[in-house]
Amino acid sequence: MDRNDLIPIGTLAQRTGLAVSAIRYYEQRGLIASVRTSGNQRRFLRADIRRLSFILVAQNLGLGLTEIERELAALPHGRTPNARDWARISRSLRDAIDQRIAQLERTREKLDLCIGCGCLSLTRCKLYNRDDRAAALGPGPRFVLG
Amino acid sequence: MDRNDLIPIGTLAQRTGLAVSAIRYYEQRGLIASVRTSGNQRRFLRADIRRLSFILVAQNLGLGLTEIERELAALPHGRTPNARDWARISRSLRDAIDQRIAQLERTREKLDLCIGCGCLSLTRCKLYNRDDRAAALGPGPRFVLG
């Protein structure tokens, strides 16, 4: 199984917790690539486990696959990404996490004000201020990331 | 406009930043209620601005409308919610925010380890540990909230 470090899709699925169908979908979307055996079966690099993990973390942050694709585009083409590559791209993810945490903390503060004062004075309640609200990112739950 | 504090849907939309169609959809889903004028137009309570704000905050947290409905069910039926009601339900939201922040901080730590060590040793990389990963919550981006 270690010859050339090529793993079949099922193994990749097990390692990442993703469904096989999801991985195939990601490949179709261009988020991940594979080579084929003579019998047309996909074989992935072990490094793709990391790539999928990155996708999962980014998704958890609220990023859509299109945005994730943009992030991943920073990785080198044709060459297996090395430590430096991953460090660079991971830092960008780190920033997004920081921003998201900061935003949640702001929301929490506002919520505390509302809980504390029990304000029913609608004009004063900070939660009514929609400046910090989720931007319209299309359908589905909305997230503020910046 | 202050007679009885009843506002039309367009005003509610402006105040919350939501689309009129979204508010109608929420009503259909049972997340918000309205009375009708003699001409069949919806009229909402001013307090519904708060209710919608709650929905927006909860959505931003990653909750689905079904879960939000469950949360809102804690509000009194037939009576306009008062400060105490809102305080109770908001605290539950606050807890969810705390948990989400904690989870993001854990992810950030793991990411820092990966950035710091530049580990390409896949078996050691903490990000590959899927224990803390998003649970399958159906289609769409996944979130860990608990």
Place this chain on the structure above:
DNA sequence: GCTTGATCTAAAGTAAGCTTGAGGTTGCAT
């Protein structure tokens, strides 16, 4: 060699969360 589980493709289906469109009515200002 044979079986059995993993894999393949393509197309259709699903779920959430809304939006859009058509065709018609209401209500406030002038």
Place this chain on the structure above:
DNA sequence: ATGCAACCTCAAGCTTACTTTAGATCAAGC
């Protein structure tokens, strides 16, 4: 009283992110 923006309903459409299904092939152990 008239005009026009705002409102109404209902059905269909859209986007994201996948899953499911069907029918066929592959690969690895016994």
